[in-house]
Amino acid sequence: MARGLDHLVVAVNDLERAAAAYAALGFTVTPENRHPWGTANRLVQLDGFFIELLSVADPELIDEPAEGIFSFGAFNRDFLKKREGASMLVLESEDPESDRSDFLNADLEVFAPFSFERTANLADGTTAQVAFDLTFLKDPLAPEIGFFTCRNRYPEHFWKAAFQAHENGARSVAAVSLLAEDPAGHRAFLSGFTGVSETRETHLGLELETPRGMVAVYNPAAYRTVFGNEAADSLQGEIPQIAALQIACPGLEEKKVVPASALFGLTLVLSPVE
Known part of the structure; x- marks a missing residue:
């Protein structure tokens, strides 16, 4: 089963x-929420996809990883010791057990199941309980990127129309772009992760079209061609990495590229929709 970007x-x-930087670009940003393991987030909700701006709020609450057990808090804490930016790529899930079976059948490295609940702070000042089931896995060729699927158990409490209305017209995710020296080398993992068997390999790199948005992998030269010199020159950290996010904005007159150097390590592309 193919999985869309979550x-x-x-x-x-x-x-x-x-959050202020994203708001200045015309996004509506949710109030702060806290995880029980010491991280905090603020979200930018689109049509079935969201950006999770995440920081470490209480390091003492973070659990360390163990054999076969992934620590979300520790992974992002350690990521921030090196740089800011997109640390994790997350796909939607309808059935965590099915995801896990698919991943194991594809010979992917999977961690122990993980579920949690938290309180969501809403725009009107009220709260609601939300809960998620996560399936973490690892690409040995991309150790600086976290991957997992996420089942939202109470979507009616999570998705809110007020959070999905943006001044810049942002509506949906178009693509997430990874950067790697050898894009084709990540085909097996990404195909198993997304459930997309048909991939496109071009002179620019690798593309997988999911039910919600595309996953693309470019080499450095191709990335410069696609996103321009300013975006390429602003890259930070080791590769492979998640380098850019493209968002479809109906009504936008021309494409806007915000380089990673101006937006906390992630290049953001706001694209018009014909």
């Missing part, structure tokens, strides 16, 4: 500054 985790040192 969200992107963007690790930042200063959550309020990051």
Whole structure:
């Protein structure tokens, strides 16, 4: 079963500054929420996809990883010791057990199941309980990127029309772009992860069209061709990495590229929709 893009985790040192930067670009940003393991987030909700701006709020609450057990908090804490930026790529899930079976059948490295609940702070000042089931897995060729699927158990409490209305017209995710020296080398993992068997390999790299948005992998030269010199020159950290996010904005007159150097390590592309 093919899985669409669910969200992107963007690790930042200063959550309020990051939220203000996204708001200045015309996005509606949710109030702050807290995880029980010491991280905090603010979200940008689109049509079935969201950006999770994430910071470490209480390091003492973070659990360390163990054999076969993934620690979301520790992974992002350690990511932030190196740089800010998109730390994790997340796909939607309808059935965590089915996801796990698919991943194991594809010979992917899977961690122990993980579920949690938290309180969501809503725009009107009220709260609601939300809960998620996560299936973490690892691409040995991309150790700096976290991957997991996410089943939202109470979508009616999570998705809110007020959070999905943006001044810049942002509506939906178009693509997430990864950067790697050898894009084709990530085909097996990404095909198993997304459930998309048909991939496109071009002179620019690798593309997988999911039910919600595309996953693309470019080499450095192709990335410069696609996103321009300013975006390429602003890249930080080791590769492979999640380098860019493209969002479809109906009504936008021309494409806007915000380089990683101006937006906490992630290049953001706002694209018109014909």
